[in-house]
Amino acid sequence: MRDWLDEVPWNEHGLVAVVAQEAASGRVLTVAWMNRDAPKQTVESGEAVYFSRSRNRLLRKGEESGHVQKVREIRIDCDADAVLLQVEQVGGIACHTGHARCFFRKLENGRWVETDPVLKDPAAIYGNK
Amino acid sequence: MRDWLDEVPWNEHGLVAVVAQEAASGRVLTVAWMNRDAPKQTVESGEAVYFSRSRNRLLRKGEESGHVQKVREIRIDCDADAVLLQVEQVGGIACHTGHARCFFRKLENGRWVETDPVLKDPAAIYGNK
Numbered sequence: 001m002r003d004w005l006d007e008v009p010w011n012e013h014g015l016v017a018v019v020a021q022e023a024a025s026g027r028v029l030t031v032a033w034m035n036r037d038a039p040k041q042t043v044e045s046g047e048a049v050y051f052s053r054s055r056n057r058l059l060r061k062g063e064e065s066g067h068v069q070k071v072r073e074i075r076i077d078c079d080a081d082a083v084l085l086q087v088e089q090v091g092g093i094a095c096h097t098g099h100a101r102c103f104f105r106k107l108e109n110g111r112w113v114e115t116d117p118v119l120k121d122p123a124a125i126y127g128n129k
Numbered sequence: 130m131r132d133w134l135d136e137v138p139w140n141e142h143g144l145v146a147v148v149a150q151e152a153a154s155g156r157v158l159t160v161a162w163m164n165r166d167a168p169k170q171t172v173e174s175g176e177a178v179y180f181s182r183s184r185n186r187l188l189r190k191g192e193e194s195g196h197v198q199k200v201r202e203i204r205i206d207c208d209a210d211a212v213l214l215q216v217e218q219v220g221g222i223a224c225h226t227g228h229a230r231c232f233f234r235k236l237e238n239g240r241w242v243e244t245d246p247v248l249k250d251p252a253a254i255y256g257n258k
Contacts, residue, residue: 003239004236004239004240004241007241017146017160019148019157019160021157026155026156027155028148028150028157028213030206031146031148031206031210031211043236073235073236074235074236075232075233075234075235075236076232076234076236076241077159077160077231077232077234078224078225078226078228078231078233079231080241081160082160082231082232084157084232095207096207097207099207102206102207102208102211103204103205103206103211103213104204104207105204105205105206106202106203106204107133107172107202107203107204107205110132110133111133112133112136112205112209
């Protein structure tokens with residue numbers, strides 16, 4: 001039987017784009033990446049596991065901050081090159097900047113304007129690491 | 130003054146990932162790509178313009194199907210490598226397969242299961258092209 005991951009046309013870096021959407025609010029929280037191991041670990045643990053391009057390794061979302069994402073649903077798009085997660089965002093903070101979501105800036109008259117508050121100082125989230 | 134597009138760390142192909150979300154329903158419709166010219170044309174026209182990787186050119190969403198996306202809001206994420214559009218999906222069909230959204234398949238017990246109906250036969254959408 002063909003594995004469900006065989007349908008993903010992993011890009012030249014072996015990755016696929018992943019959108020995390022907050023199930024309750026419908027807010028798009030983050031766009032991240034997965035390699036082939038990440039969806040398996042996500043399904044097994046029930047929590048989002050991404051591939052960090054900056055750290056070049058798998059990263060359980062919230063492994064340092066505690067802001068894990070409990071995964072309620074996994075969808076894939078028509079050409080299987082993007083994944084959509086419905087998640088419950090523990091702690092209500094998805095972004096390492098302390099914002100609820102990574103998309104806290106909006107285009108207004110040719111400028112990116114910050115529209116959302118910082119809910120918690122990143123230094124407090126990450127213990128000044 | 131720094132251009133708002135200078136903040137985007139265009140990838141090695143000169144592209145950035147774009148999530149289109151239906152403003153009214155909150156449904157994530159598509160994940161697509163933009164090159165540097167696409168956001169400018171999107172802002173100028175008020176309708177989503179993407180870079181088609183398969184056609185290797187700019188594509189006004191819906192230019193063949195009429196299913197254009199009227200853009201209500203443009204957001205960018207913390208590290209500026211993903212864009213989020215709030216759109217009004219004309220015709221109620223975002224996917225070339227005739228589904229309302231590209232994410233019409235859901236993971237269930239290790240299989241991708243189609244959960245959403247085809248709203249219109251693609252042959253009728255594209256006139257058998």
